[in-house]
Amino acid sequence: MIHGMEQLYERVAQRGPVCVGLDTLSDYVPPRERRRALDDAEAVLSFNRAIIDGTIDVCACFKVQIAYYEALGLGGLRVYAQTLRYIRERGALVIADVKRGDIADTAAQYARAHFSGDLEADFVTLSPYMGMDTLTPWLPYVEDQGKGVFVLLRTSNAGMRDFEYRELKSGGRLYHEVGNRLSELALQFMGASGFSALGAVVGCTEKDEAAELRRQWPHLFFLIPGYGAQGGAAEDAALLLRAGNGGVVNASRSILKAWTQGIRELSSGFEGRLPGEITYQDAAQAARAGVIEMAQAIRTAGANQNQGKE
Amino acid sequence: MIHGMEQLYERVAQRGPVCVGLDTLSDYVPPRERRRALDDAEAVLSFNRAIIDGTIDVCACFKVQIAYYEALGLGGLRVYAQTLRYIRERGALVIADVKRGDIADTAAQYARAHFSGDLEADFVTLSPYMGMDTLTPWLPYVEDQGKGVFVLLRTSNAGMRDFEYRELKSGGRLYHEVGNRLSELALQFMGASGFSALGAVVGCTEKDEAAELRRQWPHLFFLIPGYGAQGGAAEDAALLLRAGNGGVVNASRSILKAWTQGIRELSSGFEGRLPGEITYQDAAQAARAGVIEMAQAIRTAGANQNQGKE
Numbered sequence: 001m002i003h004g005m006e007q008l009y010e011r012v013a014q015r016g017p018v019c020v021g022l023d024t025l026s027d028y029v030p031p032r033e034r035r036r037a038l039d040d041a042e043a044v045l046s047f048n049r050a051i052i053d054g055t056i057d058v059c060a061c062f063k064v065q066i067a068y069y070e071a072l073g074l075g076g077l078r079v080y081a082q083t084l085r086y087i088r089e090r091g092a093l094v095i096a097d098v099k100r101g102d103i104a105d106t107a108a109q110y111a112r113a114h115f116s117g118d119l120e121a122d123f124v125t126l127s128p129y130m131g132m133d134t135l136t137p138w139l140p141y142v143e144d145q146g147k148g149v150f151v152l153l154r155t156s157n158a159g160m161r162d163f164e165y166r167e168l169k170s171g172g173r174l175y176h177e178v179g180n181r182l183s184e185l186a187l188q189f190m191g192a193s194g195f196s197a198l199g200a201v202v203g204c205t206e207k208d209e210a211a212e213l214r215r216q217w218p219h220l221f222f223l224i225p226g227y228g229a230q231g232g233a234a235e236d237a238a239l240l241l242r243a244g245n246g247g248v249v250n251a252s253r254s255i256l257k258a259w260t261q262g263i264r265e266l267s268s269g270f271e272g273r274l275p276g277e278i279t280y281q282d283a284a285q286a287a288r289a290g291v292i293e294m295a296q297a298i299r300t301a302g303a304n305q306n307q308g309k310e
Numbered sequence: 311m312i313h314g315m316e317q318l319y320e321r322v323a324q325r326g327p328v329c330v331g332l333d334t335l336s337d338y339v340p341p342r343e344r345r346r347a348l349d350d351a352e353a354v355l356s357f358n359r360a361i362i363d364g365t366i367d368v369c370a371c372f373k374v375q376i377a378y379y380e381a382l383g384l385g386g387l388r389v390y391a392q393t394l395r396y397i398r399e400r401g402a403l404v405i406a407d408v409k410r411g412d413i414a415d416t417a418a419q420y421a422r423a424h425f426s427g428d429l430e431a432d433f434v435t436l437s438p439y440m441g442m443d444t445l446t447p448w449l450p451y452v453e454d455q456g457k458g459v460f461v462l463l464r465t466s467n468a469g470m471r472d473f474e475y476r477e478l479k480s481g482g483r484l485y486h487e488v489g490n491r492l493s494e495l496a497l498q499f500m501g502a503s504g505f506s507a508l509g510a511v512v513g514c515t516e517k518d519e520a521a522e523l524r525r526q527w528p529h530l531f532f533l534i535p536g537y538g539a540q541g542g543a544a545e546d547a548a549l550l551l552r553a554g555n556g557g558v559v560n561a562s563r564s565i566l567k568a569w570t571q572g573i574r575e576l577s578s579g580f581e582g583r584l585p586g587e588i589t590y591q592d593a594a595q596a597a598r599a600g601v602i603e604m605a606q607a608i609r610t611a612g613a614n615q616n617q618g619k620e
Contacts, residue, residue, distance in 0.1 A: 054579065067416045067420045071423040073428030077387050099411055113381040118384045130470065130474065131467060131468070144550050159413065162443075162487075164441065166479075167479040174473065179471065
């Protein structure tokens with residue numbers, strides 16, 4: 001079986017590494033469309049579908065952050081399920097950004113929840129704090145159904161220094177230990193591309209550390225958040241890739257809100273129209289232009305870095 | 311305002327430290343009742359209500375593990391919401407065991423999700439891996455609405471040794487660092503009882519370590535899982551309390567399945583009846599007997615330990 005991470009590798013090879021993050025707030029919906037919707041949940045679903053339609057053939061995958069849907073209650077969770085289903089029915093890959101981390105029977109229930117049924121995704125994000133046994137119940141789905149996971153490793157928030165970055169008595173930092181343990185387990189789930197079905201969440205970081213991260217765990221596929229709204233840049237992201245592959249780079253707000261920003265100049269379709277006249281279609285077009293521009297920026301940065309090495 | 315952790319302290323003082331964990335599988339529902347239910351989700355909800363009714367005046371609080379409900383999809387999440395609402399409407403306190411750990415806007419959405427609206431709980435469990443900034447967005451709810459949190463500190467699963475237990479170069483173990491940072495922040499949210507609205511998840515452990523944990527962070531209220539089905543015992547739990555308070559001890563399976571076990575001897579109501587004849591009412595009665603017995607066992611263990619000290 002070709003596992004999901006192999007498919008993701010293929011998508012990146014074809015379309016570049018952009019992961020479209022559907023961390024959708026109802027505020028991101030163009031006002032005209034939001035007014036016409038039955039309620040905020042319906043507006044978010046229609047907006048998501050438009051963004052998916054507009055970017056599906058230029059992005060590597062989608063990531064849906066469940067927190068934004070939980071915050072709308074049961075109606076929001078229905079939209080979460082519908083968004084996942086829409087992405088998968090259209091043949092695209094989706095990462096459920098749920099950062100679950102629990103053990104034994106509880107973890108088994110989480111795995112069932114996110115790898116089957118209403119909330120089924122292709123990949124999930126997991127948190128390693130409680131130990132490697134938090135991963136165990138997810139592995140049968142990796143083995144038998146081609147699912148994949150991304151384990152939190154080294155993030156790029158300020159608080160990263162509190163625990164992830166702490167030096168251990170035995171040498172290295174906590175996140176090195178997480179990476180080494182994960183890397184060892186990952187060898188059991190290798191694909192033909194040279195990457196495992198077990199990957200890691202790695203934030204954009206300083207130049208030297210990024211290069212070291214990539215070198216240290218060559219077979220871990222990276223989910224790289226923090227592009228755009230969170231301040232990362234193409235250069236940082238490119239350093240975490242290997243010849244432009246081996247990871248996906250997530251951008252959420254900068255893509256979803258492309259219609260409100262300077263990026264609109266790129267998608268000349270709605271130049272000069274008032275914000276109140278913008279449609280889902282316009283938002284989708286702006287998002288598409290944003291994805292293409294981002295993929296290009298990462299590709300250029302990667303090419304420059306390679307040139308620098310020669 | 312009397313914050314939730316103060317209320318919890320009061321409940322423990324009145325009724326003992328048992329936290330009833332509603333990690334409900336449809337398999338736990340007596341067969342006769344399960345057959346009569348419309349579907350598994352309805353059976354779980356009716357079962358939860360019976361257990362709540364049967365134990366509400368003898369337990370300190372309830373804990374609902376969201377994984378078990380997510381695993382049933384959207385219908386399960388509706389039951390999760392209905393269970394939380396039922397507990398709160400009946401005037402009891404409920405911990406949402408969600409182990410969320412994310413940052414910035416995402417964490418703010420999670421806080422909104424679990425401290426307001428359909429999924430509102432009195433307390434949540436949180437995971438600290440990404441750093442102390444994962445806690446920040448929850449604090450306004452602690453400050454303004456009397457909510458409380460329990461941060462994963464030192465759990466009792468085997469994998470605990472992988473990361474939580476690692477020794478840091480600067481001294482102590484990782485979980486000590488988490489505890490110290492949490493403890494410092496917790497001082498900003500102190501109640502009259504001497505406990506903060508910020509508490510910690512601490513598993514039953516060896517004798518010396520338990521005593522040290524309790525001594526080290528005297529103002530952190532503990533959520534203590536791992537009693538019963540997970541192998542902990544009254545002696546271990548009592549060591550993590552302070553004169554029988556300062557923590558709640560969670561039991562799930564042993565209470566929910568009390569009707570199937572030896573405990574039925576205590577609640578003589580259905581002695582001699584066949585399993586196929588057991589009702590919700592019987593399950594509730596057995597659960598009640600289980601809670602009373604567990605509270606008594608912890609009280610006795612605590613008294614013996616105190617005597618040992620004299």
